[in-house]
Structure formats: structure tokens, C-alpha cells
Amino acid sequence: MSQSFEEISAQLKKRHRRSARMKWMTMGALILSAAFLVVFISDMVVRGWPAFQQAQLQVEVSYDEQSQKLPLAAVDEDVRPLISRGFFRSLPREMENNPELMGTTQTRWVIADSRVDQFLKGNEDRLRPADKETLQALVEDGRAALKFNTTFFTTGDSKMPELAGIASAAIGTVMTMLVTMAVCFPIGVMTAVYLEEFAPDNRLTQLIEININNLAAVPSILFGLLGLAIYISFFGVPRSSPLVGGLTLALMTLPVIIISTRAALRSVPDSIRHAAFGVGCSRWQVVRDHVLPVSLPGILTGSIIGLAQAMGETAPLIIVGMVAFIPDASISITDASTVMPAQIFTWASEPNSAFAEKTAGGILVLLAVLIFLNALAVWLRNKFERRW
């Protein structure tokens, strides 16, 4: 006898309830992870935002013979302790470069000392009472203000927080990544092409495949040790250089690129290969003219993600000495250099609150770059994705 709708519905109710419950639980999981992300990013923004601002003071600067010899004399004694030492240091060069300034007195904005900066941001009060009074007067006159911190984006590290910037670390990162990509993109893609398109499917290639997958799971610090042992100790590549850092990261990124390229190649339907073989293509022609063009977006996406991973890597680079103190960036891949995550690491170990905000600011810059790279990967995938 068949069941009535009532009977069936009674039983269904329980099933529907369960699926509703599952829906809420899965949605809860999503909300939880989204919440973590929001908290993390907003915390970083709140802490890092001040790093993009810098206190500046409007003062009278007299460019005369005395201040050329003794830069401290260029400004009034009262405000002198409020101004960054970096300003005084740069003064003689400025006068040398602009002789027409000689003998004039200019009213201009100069970078304030980090104690002023921190005081104005309400973080730390390490000013002497007398200086504080001078500062308050300046603030009332509108001659002390927080302005956009261009220095942060144009200079390298410094012992003076108000002069420390991310630029040389960013250049170091770019150089390192160039080395990494130059090494592991061609090698990785060619290895994957060989394994997917040319190699016979035998024990040896299976063994290689397993080992490549294992390699991708090796903790990155081990690659740092390997880099130290091989590149620095054996081949004598200069320590701390983008060359050694890039080569070390290449070891780490190579399996990622091989694996993602193989996946991209494997996702090309065999019907395309058959069509190409059918018209008399040689194996390489099949790969070059038909398989690679179709899988290129996938290969690029995988490589960019591998690159982004390498870019955030710190441990192996610390081992090969890329935590150097680099005030001025060099664009040679053999000179000592640092990278963004290592710079962040350096700043994070400073006790000073001025450096703490640099840490968060640096993280924001790094995050922005990584988000940009990932967005680029997604965009590439969508733009060139084809149906066949």
C-alpha cells in the first residue's frame, strides 16, 4: 500500500529540519571565519594607519654660513629638540644643491622628532615639559600637524622612527621575486610539461610525482637551511643578497609551480590533444600550439599564487641573512638587501611604540600587495577562462 501525503510529510519534516540545521551551521562557520578576517584587517588598519601619517612642524629655517657648518643653528633654539635629527643631517646637502637658498630664511614644514609624532598621535609622552609647552603653542598656531607620511614610502630603514620607511625592503622584495620567478617559472613549467605531456607513466615518474608533492609540504625554514648550505657555503653566493634569497625561495616555489602547472595541463581535455595529433602535430606542436595556450591562465594563476606565498615568506630568508639593516636600497641582486616581511620582523622586535606602528603599516603594505596579486590571479583566470 502506498503512503499518504500526511505520512510522507511527517517523515520529511525531520529531514527538512536537519537540512535547515546544517544550513545554519555551515553559514555560522562562514560568518565566524569572515569575522576573524574582519577583526584582523581592521585591527591592522587601526594600528597601521598612523604609520602613514607623520607629525610635521612649520618653522623658520635660516640658510646661512653658520647653519651650513652647524645645521642645528638653522632653527630657533626652542623648537630645535622637536625637530627630527634627520632634517639637520640633510640640511648641508640641501644647501649645497640649492645655492640660491643661501642667506635666506624660509618658513617651511619639517619632519618632527618621533617623540613629537607619538605625542600628537596620543601614544607616548616622552617629551620634556618645556618642549611640550613649545609644541602646544605651535599646535595652537596651526604650525604642528600630522601630514601624509611620504617618507615611509620613499626611504629605507633607519634608527630614527620618523625616517624609517618600507621602500628599500619593497625594492629588495621585487629583486628577490624577480630572481625567484626567473628561476622557477621556466624550470617549473618545463618540468610539468615533461611530466604531463612527454614522460611515460612508469614507476620512476610516479616516484618523482610523489616527491614533488612531498616537497611542497616541507617547512619553509628547511629550504632556508638548504639555501644556506648550497648557495652560500658551497657556491659562495653573497649572503643577504636578493640572489641568494630568490634562489632559496625558488626551491620552495618550484613544487608549487610544478603542481599547479600540471593541474592546469591536466584540465585541458584530451579531445584537444587528439584533434591536434589527428591533424599530424608532433608532440611538441600539440603542447605549444594547443595545450599551453589553453592552460596558460591556470599556469599564471598558480605561479602568481606561488609568488605571493614566497613574498610573505620570512623564515628561510632570515636564515640566509636577509634581515639586514638597509637604509638605502641597491638594485643589484648581489648587494645586501632586505625584504618586506623581514623588515616587518625587524620593526616588530623594536620596543618603541613608534616602530610598533611601522610594523602594522608595513603589514598593511604587504597585505595590499598580496591582495593585489591574488586579485590579479583571479582576474586572469576569469578573463582567459575558455569553454570548449
Next chain:
Amino acid sequence: MNDTTLQNFQTQQDPPTASKDAARDPYTQAPTPDKGQPVTRNENVEENLSVRVRDLNLWYGDHQALKDISIDIFANTVTALIGPSGCGKSTFLRCLNRMNDLINSVSIKGLVEMDGHDVNARGMDEVALRRRVGMVFQKPNPFPKSIYENVAYAPRMHDMVSRKADQDELVERALRDAGLWNEVKDKLHEPGTSLSGGQQQRLCIARAIAVRPDVILMDEPTSALDPISTATIEDLMDKLKKDFTIVTVTHNMQQAARVADYTAFFHLGEMIEYNATKQMFSNPHTKKAEDYITGRYG
């Protein structure tokens, strides 16, 4: 008396002589006219031998998929391969252009001869072979490129054209021969995959004939298509046999009856009967073929 035809047909052939014309360039010579005519031949038509297969055995690992296949395929005819699924039709077809090379586990014994050349011989380049033996697959598989590129790619690759004008002409001719020109002439640079299934299949045919092969292999070319596209392709096969030799696999008995001059019936890796289509469908010599054709089997 069932197997007489087949036996006659087999015994009247010379034993395979692979290197008969080895000194001649195989691709500038016309196919050698065949002297030993099997009884199944239509005596009224002047026909040449295109592909000769003798005692062909094929294994996928330990599994024997083809057993002692011997068959002559005549130039400018349509030959249909029929039989229940899994009987080795596609496998046999792939032997003719060595697409089985792509499958690791395959081992082959026997002779497949074109123009007096053993296609499995060590000196035979499979790329050269596939230049002369084109293929159309079950599921239309145009390259993910423009309609124009789909056709122009292979001739350009084989250095058949150097000037752009020649290439344009060749593309137009191939598309006309495939009966597709009028439908696509205004959108040659749109992706081949944007066409309908039937059009895609004709594009694949255009791609195959663009290099002017001798033989075109078709593996169930209409099984993924609607009846109207199927009829179009059947008409096309009839027209194309003027210039090409067509070997087609089909599941559809009526189709074999409509388009094929000769029909070969395969069963469990063996070729049971090879006969003129009319003969095969009106008065088959073997019981198995008769059962299959009348629908009592598979």
C-alpha cells in the same frame, strides 16, 4: 556456406609485400591499382586499393581487442564499420592513423599497408601518416581557436601554404567542401566552439580535408548530433568520397546502409563479414551479421 565470401576475399590477395615500392616516394605516387579483386567488389566501378590490412592483432595489455583482421579498403569509397559496442571498431580505426600510439598499453602485430608501405614500420613517421590519414572524432572537437584558424592551422603547420592569399583560398575551399562556407563566411574569426554541434562537426571535417589527405577516418561522427545535422553529414560523406577515401564507424545500421559502399561487421574483436553494403543488408553471408543487422543481436 557463410564464410566463403570472406575466405575468397582473403585468399585472392597476394601475401603482403611491404617493401614493394620502398624506393619510390610514397606520397607522390598514385595508389597502385589492385589486381586481385575480391568477389565482394562492385565490378562496375573502377576502384583502387587504399589501405590493406592483413592479420592485424592488437592487445591492450593482456586483453586482445583485435583478432586477425584482414581487410582491403578501396579508394574513393565509403566503408562503414558496424558491430556491437566494445567490438573493436574504434580500435581498428585508430590503427589506420596510429592514434593507438598514444595509448601506452597497446601492442600491435600484423600489417597495415598504405601505398605499399607498412604504417607500423620503424621508418614510418606517424606525423607523415596522419597527414595522409585524417580523422574526425565522435564528439566534435574544434580547436579552441577561431573558425579560420581551425582550418588554416594544419596546412600552415605542414608548410602547404606560404602566402596569406593561398591560405585564405585553402580555408575557403575546405569550408566549401565541408558545406560550411555559407554559414560561416561572415564570422570566420569567431571561435569554432561558438558553432552548433553539427556545424562544429563539419568544421572538424573541413579541418581534416584542409591538408588534402587520402583517407578520412570518422569515428561515429554523427552520434552526438541531431537528425538534421546527421543527414547533412551523411550527404557530405557522399560528396567527399569523390576526393577522399572514407572509413566510418557507425552505430546506426540505416546510416551504414545509406552512406556506405562497403560494410564490415565486427564482433568481439573479429571481423565477421566484409561485403558490399547492398549485399550485406539484403543477403549477408554470415549468421552473426544477419542477426545483428536484423536486430536479433546487440
